[in-house]
Amino acid sequence: MRYITDAKEAKQIDNISINEIGIPSLVLMERAALGVVEEIEKVYGELSANACVKRKTEDNFLNSQRCKKSAELKNVNSKILVVAGMGNNGADGVAAARMLEHDGIKTAIKLVGNIEHASEEMKKQLEIAKNLGISFVTDMKKNEYDIIVDAIFGIGLSREITGEYREIIEKINGSNSYIVSVDISSGVDATGGKILGTAVKADMTVTFGNLKRGMLLFPGAVYSGEIKVKDIGFPDKAVESVSPKAYTFEKNDLYCMLPQRKMRTNKGSYGKVLVIAGCEAMCGACYFSAAAAYRAGCGLVRVLTAKENMQILKTKLPEAIVGSYDEEFEDGIDFTPKKEVEEAIGWADVIVIGPGLGKSIKAKLLVKRILKVKDKTVVIDADGLNILAEFIENKEHDLGNLGTNFILTPHLKEMSRLAGKTTDEIKNDMPYYATAQAECNIVLKDARTVVGEGRNIPDGKIYINTSGNNALATGGSGDVLSGIIAGIAAQDIKMKPALAAAFGVYVHGLTAEKYTETKSRYSMTASDIIDMLQDVMPR
Numbered sequence: 001m002r003y004i005t006d007a008k009e010a011k012q013i014d015n016i017s018i019n020e021i022g023i024p025s026l027v028l029m030e031r032a033a034l035g036v037v038e039e040i041e042k043v044y045g046e047l048s049a050n051a052c053v054k055r056k057t058e059d060n061f062l063n064s065q066r067c068k069k070s071a072e073l074k075n076v077n078s079k080i081l082v083v084a085g086m087g088n089n090g091a092d093g094v095a096a097a098r099m100l101e102h103d104g105i106k107t108a109i110k111l112v113g114n115i116e117h118a119s120e121e122m123k124k125q126l127e128i129a130k131n132l133g134i135s136f137v138t139d140m141k142k143n144e145y146d147i148i149v150d151a152i153f154g155i156g157l158s159r160e161i162t163g164e165y166r167e168i169i170e171k172i173n174g175s176n177s178y179i180v181s182v183d184i185s186s187g188v189d190a191t192g193g194k195i196l197g198t199a200v201k202a203d204m205t206v207t208f209g210n211l212k213r214g215m216l217l218f219p220g221a222v223y224s225g226e227i228k229v230k231d232i233g234f235p236d237k238a239v240e241s242v243s244p245k246a247y248t249f250e251k252n253d254l255y256c257m258l259p260q261r262k263m264r265t266n267k268g269s270y271g272k273v274l275v276i277a278g279c280e281a282m283c284g285a286c287y288f289s290a291a292a293a294y295r296a297g298c299g300l301v302r303v304l305t306a307k308e309n310m311q312i313l314k315t316k317l318p319e320a321i322v323g324s325y326d327e328e329f330e331d332g333i334d335f336t337p338k339k340e341v342e343e344a345i346g347w348a349d350v351i352v353i354g355p356g357l358g359k360s361i362k363a364k365l366l367v368k369r370i371l372k373v374k375d376k377t378v379v380i381d382a383d384g385l386n387i388l389a390e391f392i393e394n395k396e397h398d399l400g401n402l403g404t405n406f407i408l409t410p411h412l413k414e415m416s417r418l419a420g421k422t423t424d425e426i427k428n429d430m431p432y433y434a435t436a437q438a439e440c441n442i443v444l445k446d447a448r449t450v451v452g453e454g455r456n457i458p459d460g461k462i463y464i465n466t467s468g469n470n471a472l473a474t475g476g477s478g479d480v481l482s483g484i485i486a487g488i489a490a491q492d493i494k495m496k497p498a499l500a501a502a503f504g505v506y507v508h509g510l511t512a513e514k515y516t517e518t519k520s521r522y523s524m525t526a527s528d529i530i531d532m533l534q535d536v537m538p539r
C-alpha cells in the first residue's frame with residue numbers, strides 16, 4: 001500500500017520533517033536533486049547511445065515508451081536545460097544542474113520569475129551554482145537541448161499560470177526535448193489534477209516521498225508521463241503523523257489482503273455470494289458477475305435471474321446455484337418478494353444486484369427490497385444504479401440514506417444521475433464525489449477509478465487505482481468488476497467494504513496488465529478478464 005498525498009499533506013510532511021524532527025531542508029533537497037539526477041542520467045545514457053524518446057500521446061500515457069528517433073537533438077555545448085522558478089522546486093532544479101555538471105554533463109539554467117522573491121533555499125542553491133560557474137541563459141532556443149528539466153513550480157503552485165511562466169511552458173511543450181518534471185509537472189494542481197491555465201507535458205516526473213494525487217487524477221495524469229517516486233528521507237514518523245487520506249495498492253499487497261487458504265477448510269469457509277442479475281434474454285452480465293465472483297475466490301455463488309436465463313447459466317456456469325426471481329411475481333405488480341428471494345438473501349454473505357437486470361417493475365421491486373438489507377455487504381451495479389437514481393429523482397430514496405454496508409459502482413454517467421450533477425462536475429472532482437455525497441462506499445469508475453468511504457466514516461480513506469490499462473474498456477468489464485468485489489468481500493466479511501472494493505478494482509486492473517504482456521489490448525473481452533484472474537490472484 002502506498003500513500004498518495006495532496007498538496008497540503010505533502011507540505012505538512014515537509015514541515016514536520018524539517019521543523020519538528022529537525023532534518024535540514026537543504027539535506028532533503030540534496031537527496032531530491034540526486035534522485036532527479038539519477039533518473040535523468042538513465043535517460044541521458046540512452047540519448048547518448050543515439051536512442052531517443054518518443055513523446056507520449058494521451059492514449060499511451062500509462063506506457064511511456066522510449067524509442068529510436070532520428071531527429072538531431074545533440075548539441076555540443078549544453079545538453080540539458082533546467083528551467084527553474086523561484087521557490088524550492090526551482091532550488092531542486094538548480095541543485096540538480098550542479099550535480100549534472102559535476103558528472104560531466106553540460107547543463108545550463110534558465111531562471112523564471114523575480115529573483116527578489118526567491119526562497120532562502122533557492123538563494124543558497126543559486127549562490128553555489130554561481131560559485132561553481134554553472135552557466136545561466138536568458139533565452140531558450142527551440143530544440144537546443146536534449147533534455148529539459150521542468151523545475152518551475154512544484155507543490156507550491158497556488159494560482160492560474162500567466163505571463164512569462166505561461167510563455168516558457170508553451171516553449172517547453174513545443175520543443176523536441178525529453179522533458180523531466182521535478183516533483184510534479186508545473187501547472188498541474190497537486191491536489192485535484194486540474195491544469196491551472198497551462199502545464200508542462202512531461203515525459204517523466206520524478207516525485208519525492210509520495211505520489212501526489214494530481215499526477216494520478218485526470219487531466220494531470222496525462223501531463224505527468226512516467227512517474228518515479230524517490231525516497232528522499234521523509235521519516236515514517238512524519239508521514240504517519242499526517243496520515244494521508246489517499247492510497248493505492250502495489251503488487252505485494254496481493255499477498256496480505258486476502259485471508260489465507262488454510263488446510264482444513266471447505267467451500268463454506270470462503271463466503272457465499274448472491275448475484276441478482278439478468279432480465280429476459282439478458283444473460284451475459286449475470287454470467288460475468290457470477291463467474292468473476294467464483295474466480296475471485298468465494299466459496300459459493302448463487303444466482304437469481306429471469307426464468308429464460310436459467311438453462312444457459314446452468315450450462316455455462318455449472319458451479320453456480322441457479323434460481324429465478326420470476327415465480328415471485330405471479331401475484332402481479334403488487335407482490336412483495338417471498339420465498340426464494342427472501343431465502344436467498346438470508347443465505348448470502350454478500351449480494352450483487354444490477355448487472356443486466358433491466359428496469360422493469362420486477363427489477364425495481366427487487367432493488368427496493370435489497371436497499372433494506374443492513375447486515376451484509378451489497379454491491380449495486382449497472383441497472384441497479386439506474387433504478388436507484390430513479391428512486392432518488394422521485395424522492396423515494398436519498399443517496400445519503402444508504403448505509404455503510406453498500407458499495408455503489410457507478411461510472412461517470414451513472415454517478416451524474418445519482419448525484420444530480422453533470423459528468424463534467426463529477427470528472428473534475430472525483431475524490432469529492434466518491435466520498436462526500438453519501439454514507440455508503442462509492443467505486444467511481446474511470447480510467448483512474450477512485451473508491452471512497454462514506455462521508456461519515458471517521459478517517460475515511462480514498463483509494464486511487466493505478467493498475468490496468470485501456471484494454472479494460474470493453475463490454476461486460478463492469479459486470480466482472482462487481483463480481484470480483486463481491487467475491488473478495490465474501491472471503492472476509494470483516495473486511496471494510498471500501499477495502500474489498502478498492503482491492504477488487506486493483507485486481508481487475510491487474511488482469512489487463514497481465515493480458516497485454518502477451519496479447520493485444522484491442523482484443524481483451526470480459527471473458528478474458530475472468531480468465532486472467534487465475535494468473536493475477538495469489539497462488
Ligand SMILES: NC(=O)C1=CN([C@@H]2O[C@H](COP(=O)(O)OP(=O)(O)OC[C@H]3O[C@@H](n4cnc5c(N)ncnc54)[C@H](OP(=O)(O)O)[C@@H]3O)[C@@H](O)[C@H]2O)[C@@H](O)CC1
Nearest residue numbers: 025028029032087088089153154155156157158159160183
Ligand atoms: N520544503 C523543502 O525543503 C523541500 C521542498 N522540496 C521541493 O520544493 C517544492 C515546494 O517548494 P515551494 O513550497 O517553495 O513551492 P514551489 O512549488 O517551488 O512554488 C512556489 C513559488 O511559486 C510561486 N507561484 C506559485 N504559483 C504561481 C503562479 N501561478 N504564477 C507565478 N508564481 C507562482 C510562488 O510565488 P508567490 O505565491 O510566493 O508569489 C513561489 O515563488 C516541492 O515541490 C519540491 O520540489 C523538496 O526539495 C524537498 C524538500
Ligand SMILES: [K+]
Nearest residue numbers: 153182184186
Ligand atoms: K515542476
